[in-house]
Amino acid sequence: MNQNRYRFLTLLNIVLFIALVLGTVVLIDLGNNKNDLPVSDTFDSFGCGRLDINNNNKIELDDFAAFAKAYNDECSVAPLPTSYPSCGFKDADKSGKVDLPDFAWFANLYYNETCTLLNTGGVTNENSITESDITLYYKYNQENEVYEYTLSGEKPTPCHTVSVTDSYDSAQNKVTVSVDIKAGSSDVICNQVFVPFEETGAVSGNELTTFELVVVNKTQSQTLKTLSKEDGSAKALFEYQDHSVWHYSVNGYVPNGCASAQENTIKDGDKIDYTISITTQSSSEVFCTQALEPYFFEGYINATADADISFREIVADSPAP
Structure with a gap:
């Protein structure tokens, strides 16, 4: 009788040992295969979060064990949420504590690449x-x-x-x-x-x-296109600014103090005719300084980059008053 009992206990010990070995292999496989994913070195999900314990930039069983211990032992005053934001932990077995089923749920999401675009903290507040x-x-x-x-x-x-x-x-x-x-x-x-x-x-x-x-349709920057034109005393610079807009600047001079300059723009589609008209008042009763007087104009014209721009300076005497 005793001999049979001894054999039974020996066989039971062998079975338990084999079960323990198989269980360890399963846990190691869970820790080293499904969980080998990048994590933050200092990840802390909600106060009593988890660190990269082995400092190897992977999600492993050791990291989860440290997280579970910190939460269950040191943060037990805080109730365990039913689920955490996005790809965070979840109380999968509704045990009220962090345990292996919760980690298996978490690791499975990452293993199936459901949350590969997120860090291990899941969706943040923003x-x-x-x-x-x-x-x-x-x-x-x-x-x-x-x-x-x-x-x-x-x-x-x-x-x-x-x-x-x-x-x-x-x-x-x-x-x-x-x-x-x-x-x-x-x-x-x-x-x-x-x-x-x-x-x-x-x-x-x-x-x-x-x-x-x-x-x-967000217009990207284009190479700046410039056109330099001269006529008479005037020099003009037309610069394409993107978005169908040209910036222009014109400088020149009038022949005396009684003369004036006026700009005029005629636009026909993408054909631009820009002119400067210089007029001089003719009157024997008016004394005019005989010194050149500068003028300057600048502004914007709406036209495409392929616009045909002509430029002229026209000088004409105004009739006597």
């Missing part, structure tokens, strides 16, 4: 994307189950318009926010100054939703 110097800020409103977003940037001139659209793709769980920047009418001359803009909105989504920012 995230941002920048594209073509325009920034999209967005954050999840858990109470209303929507994302609230703000777009900020600059438009090239006050005449440009900004329109924003958003769409939610439930199949990909992705939000696309599109910004369309359009030039104003070519018949209106705009100051060539950048103007800040800000647009806000809200769109459906959940804690795992990813975002994409698309900027449409």
Whole structure:
């Protein structure tokens, strides 16, 4: 009888030993395969967060063990949330403490690349994307189950318009926010100054939703095109400034103190005829200084970069009063 009991206990010990070895192998595999993903060296999710204990920039079982110990032992006064933002931890087995099922849930999300675009802290209070110097800020409103977003940037001139659209793709769980920047009418001359803009909105989504920012029709800087022209005493410089706008500057001189200069622009599509008319008052009763007097004009003309620009200085005497 005793001999049979001894054999039974020996067999039981062997079975338990094998089970222990297999369990250890499974845990090591969980720690070294599914969890070998980049993490922040000093990641702290919510106060009693987790560090990269081995300092090897991977999510491993040792890191989770330190996190669980810190939370269960040192932060037990804080209730464990049912779920954490986005790809954070979750009380998967509703045990009220951080344990292996929670870590398995977390590691599985990363292993399946559900959250590869996020750091291990999941969605922060505010995230941002920048594209073509325009920034999209967005954050999840858990109470209303929507994302609230703000777009900020600059438009090239006050005449440009900004329109924003958003769409939610439930199949990909992705939000696309599109910004369309359009030039104003070519018949209106705009100051060539950048103007800040800000647009806000809200769109459906959940804690795992990813975002994409698309900027449409934003004119990029082009190589500056210049035209130098001379006629009579006048010298003119026309400089293309992008967005169908030319800046011009003209300087010259009138022959005496009684003469005056006046500019005139005739625009026909992309054909520009720019003239300076110099007139002199003819009167024997008026004394005119016989010294050259300078003149200067500058401004903007709306036309494409391929505009045909002609320049003339016309001198004519005005009839006697």
